[in-house]
Amino acid sequence: MDLENKTYVFNDTETTGLNTWFSQIIQIGSVLTDSKFSVSEEINISSEVLPWVVPSVGAYKVHKQISTLKNDMSHYDMMSFLKNKWTDWSKEKELVHVTYNGMKFDEELFRRQFYWNLYDPYMTNTKGSLRVDLMVVMMVIANFFSDQIKIPKDKEGKLKYKLELLAEENGISAQNAHDAVVDCYLMINLLRIIKEKIPEVWNSAVLASSKDGCMELLKSSPFCMQGELYGGQSFAYPVVPCGQNPNNKNEVILVDLYFDPKELFEMKDSELKGQFGRSGAFKKIAINKTIPLINANKVPELSKFLDESEEILTERAEMIKDNFEFQERISLILGENITNWPDQEIVEQRIYDGFPSDADKLWMERFEISPWADKVNLIEGFEDERYRELAERIVCYEKPEFASPKMLEKYNEFIKTRLFSKGPWLKGGQSLDQAIIEAESSLAESEDEELNLVYESLLDHYREKKSNFC
Template sequence: MTNFIFYDTETTGKDQRDFIQVIQVASILTNNHLEQLNDMDLSCRPLPWTLVTAGALLTNKKYDTFNNPNTHYEMTREWFDVWSKWCAQEPATFVTYNGLFFDEEIIRRQFYWNLINPYITNTNGNARLDLLPKMYVLGKFYGDKFTIPQVNNKPSYRLELLATSLGMDTAKAHDALADCIFLLELQKLIKEIAPTFYQETISSCSKTNHKECLTKNMLHLNVTRFGNYYPFTALSSNTFDHHEIPIFNLNFNPQDYIHMSLGELESAIFNSKDSPIKWVKLGKTQSTVTYNSLKNDDVDLVLDDNYLIRAEQLKDNQNFVDKLFELRTAQEMPHYDNSSYEQQLYSGGFPSKATYDAFNKFHQVTTLDEKLRIINLLPEQRYKEFAWRICSQFMPGDVPQDFIQYCHNLIDQRFNKDGPWPDASKELSNAKELLNSVTDQAEKACVKEVIVNIEKNIK
């Protein structure tokens, strides 16, 4: 069994994820029994070219962030080193809350900007678990053991409200370390009240294990955040290499689809709102549970026998399954915006081993001359410019003048030019509106500092 690393981040904003910055990251390391072994709590000041939003700071209460002595590079290096040490002896499962949508994407960008391997959480045997989708299952089928909070007569899965339901002090909610503690207690709750579902969850975090869980169990339930659910079976093909697989909603009759031609299937499944098919990414946690886990946890749910018959019909028709994969393969690949280097994490391709070796040497050498020599050998301009930014952060008095001018130009671009980054004028207006509405003196001082920071950079 692997260890767990519960982690959370606090950032300078919530939109334009390619350009927002982590200003606090915290983690808790536990063994597989959820006994705490270590923790980490790091923070830094904003980068000069990062636009900090007042709303973000009022939420995470990082009022003194502009005066933090640590640079973003220093924080990120230490953060990566801690995680690397924690995973050195055995792999870990990285646990987040809505993290695969937000935190995971944000941390990859922080590492990428700082010439660090962005994929530590899902390589070298490590895996990822997002507890939020699994809470939908808990809320639907284990509601007699734990009541999900309600807001406006609808279930609310906000971590802070769930922690309150557990009787925890939430005065420090939205602090990264406090949220890690909430997350750990939530996982303990799932382990206690839904033991079979818990074992299914923690044993299917990697792509390989997730695929095995989906394909070897005949019947599953997919649950929405509002408590709706449907039975499905997962389909797999040995002919196609895939990072996602189709699940078939068993409320539909497979006989209506199995004998369709490719063209008919494309219209009925890929171009229809009433499609029985949903494609599931194996690298992401899904709001699903096997029917067997529910039965073993004594959940009172009986499925129609026809669902099993339909699942068997689908599993026995590999030609139909291969058609689905053939159509999926023919679809367009996702498009990534990449006009700025920050946006090229995926579209720019993966660094080679030689490039990673150069990154490591860059981090290890201590003199500016040594770093400059390595920068000149980097194979791509985006990496060279990231290195210029790093050197300018902690060697501002020593770097070449063109590095300083480059950073000034970057600040000017991010605060005065239109682009995919946050809109400085809009955020300045938002901050001034907030200043008129907040009454707490610490909050007022924080918003004023945000306003000053934006105004000094706007021309």
């Protein structure tokens, strides 16, 4: 992989809440840089809160994006703009999308909300695009390179790795953090320091950002070091791969080399199954995500981080690599452990129910480019009921004048359900009535003028929604 020919896109979001299935992105920062992190272009776009979404008091208390509560770009237009911009940027060079905690949050939101709007959910990791989660890279740094990059600690000595805290600890101003574009620049400035002081760490993360690259790193000699953070403490393990799920090639098993392979080889399958988990010999990873790994040879003063001699660990790594029968056993055990998820009925939760057919892909393209008067006539042309439901929803909230009375009646009932009824959309969130109570209580107790404006704006938004849909 030619790292000097890479183009980086730093992405961050602000949202209505923390539920990645149902919360809405209301601000997107996306900054394009070259391989030296010189900025070429940036976008800062935001969208009005969707009619069926209840923005949480907690989220707005942090990011204060009150302009999104009314009179902003529509969510459909925002995601369309982002899709077109990323497509544009990818025409000349392959993109590496960089986020902070993105694998668990921002990336999942991008996927879901491209899907809501009938766009390809996998823009950031297909057609040559790659993904790196900088927060995971910081776990490697916190474990093995904390003499180069400062890692803040609290009064109890626990490591803290929030982006704004890391930035400030390393001399970067974090003023106005929790604005999507500002957070993009925090990542860029932090990476400039990382690349200057420990370029091997960043290069390793980018090389491992593809599935093939990750497997290449895992198989490299003598072995890899995995660095993790739990409860503010760092934990390091020497690991090698020892199996791959035959039903899901993204799922790979690592063996902790502090466990003697000779003992593992002698175990029955039932005993090996007991070694899966946090305290056991086996660690399950997903090679389509950023993993906190680095080759042992790249760790300075490696012996400081080992509880066993490098010689013994290297010998154990070779034993695992040479025992193909054992690797096959582990793979088969992993393949047996199939989770049968319950069928989902709510369209937002059905993103992973399968890829669109070729016919539906073409229909999505036609839907995108057609005038609104024609879009409504295309809805029933989708083969997959998911896309029919989403297309109908888009027409109803974007251009209700083109929707039929029956469509609008169904749409209004849908909004009422989301605003006032119980359901999975309330996980980590609130009904409209609950949000009103919290905002009123917060306003009564607050003496902060800036926060008072947030609470008042939220209350205006909530009350208008209640008036419109009660």
